Amino acid sequence: MMNQKDILLETGTNELEIVEFIVGENKFGINVMKVKEIIQPLPVTPVPHAHRYVEGIIELRGEVLPVVNVARAIGNDQEFTEKDKLIVTEFNKMKVVFRVHTVTQIHRVSWAQIEKPSEMYQGLETQITGVVKINGEMILLLDFERIVVDINPESAIQKDKLRNTIARDRSGKKIVVAEDSPLLRQLLNETLTEAGFRHIEFFENGKDAFEYLQGFVDGEKSIGDYVDLLITDIEMPQMDGLHLTKRVKETPELEALPIIIFSSLITDDLRHKGQQVGVNAQVSKPEIHTLVEKMDDLLFA
Structure with missing residues (x-):
């Protein structure tokens, strides 16, 4: 059994x-920040x-949790093995259990080592967020x-919840968004445009x-003359959102820029990581209406 709190990793180091x-013949990876614990299979x-994809439900310490069979989700025919493990996760304010064939080890890597999956990949391309080479082998980061x-x-993000937000003139506000998912970039563009934002720069x-x-930085004007707000995901290849926030807040010419982290990893156990880097x-995804409310709080204070 592994408990997330036993794993120490300084915040903002990228x-x-x-x-x-392992599922079938493939090696996959999941960010430790999503993992609550790893346990033996339960009834x-x-x-x-x-x-x-859903095998059913289990009871774990008084909670009823869904069990998702990862082999089924990725189209693998091999169902169960004697080495099966259950990965108990928490993200997007949900707890979900994933059954995998075996859990092997933990690796510490830099986001700079993680490559964006190529559009040429076949079969799993929509379920892979990144690829990292470790000890001569490829590990696929599963979405x-x-x-x-x-x-x-x-x-998923529900745009209809935006109807409850306060009507404001947001058209002059200049927003920068760092988000690696093409689907999320599209949804954010649609929803923020619907909310009235007209100047949005996206980066992957x-x-x-x-x-x-x-x-x-080198101009005579302040950052606020060019950008009013930065929104960032946490999990991104090359540079994650926590390191991005730290770099911005440590740059005197940029430190006044308000930053919102919009991530599936915003949980009670992990919120302190954003606080440590000054966000x-x-x-938490997918609460787009809350995101717009927080944007208003910072933009119209």
Whole structure:
């Protein structure tokens, strides 16, 4: 059994720790920050008419949690092995258990080592967020959020909740967004545009976003004359959102820029990581209406 709190990793170093696991012949990884614990399989109670990825439910310390079969989710025919493990996760304010064939080890890597998956990949391309080479082997970072959305589309960003936000003139505000998921970039563009924002610059990782912001450092004007707010995900290749926030807040010419972390990793156990690097607000995906409310708080204070 592994408990997330036993793993120490300084905040803002642009590093992450990956739990390596195997399904079929492939090696996959999941960010330790998503993992609550790893346990031996427990009796699973089937649920009638459940999604085909869902085996059923288990009870763990008084909580009833869904069990998702990762082999089914990635189209692998091999169902169960004697070495099966259950990975108990928490993200997007949900707890979900994933059954995998075996868990092997934990690796500490830099986000700079993680490559964006190529569009040429076949089969798993929509379920892979990154690829990292460790000890001569490729480890695929599986998109657990995408699997959950496939099971329950209601867990995705819901634009209709924006109707409850206060009507404001947001058209003059200049926003920078760092988000590696093309799907999330599209959804954020649609929802923020619907909320009235007209000037939004998107970047697919923190490194590109930081280089863009640095372009305003040498001018006579302040950063607020060019950018009003930065929104960033945490998990991104090249530079993660925590390191991006730290770099911005440590740059005198940029430190006044308000930053919101918009991530599936905003939980009670992990919120302190954003606070340590000086972020102004943190919002859990998929609460887009809360994101707009926090943006208003910072933009119209």
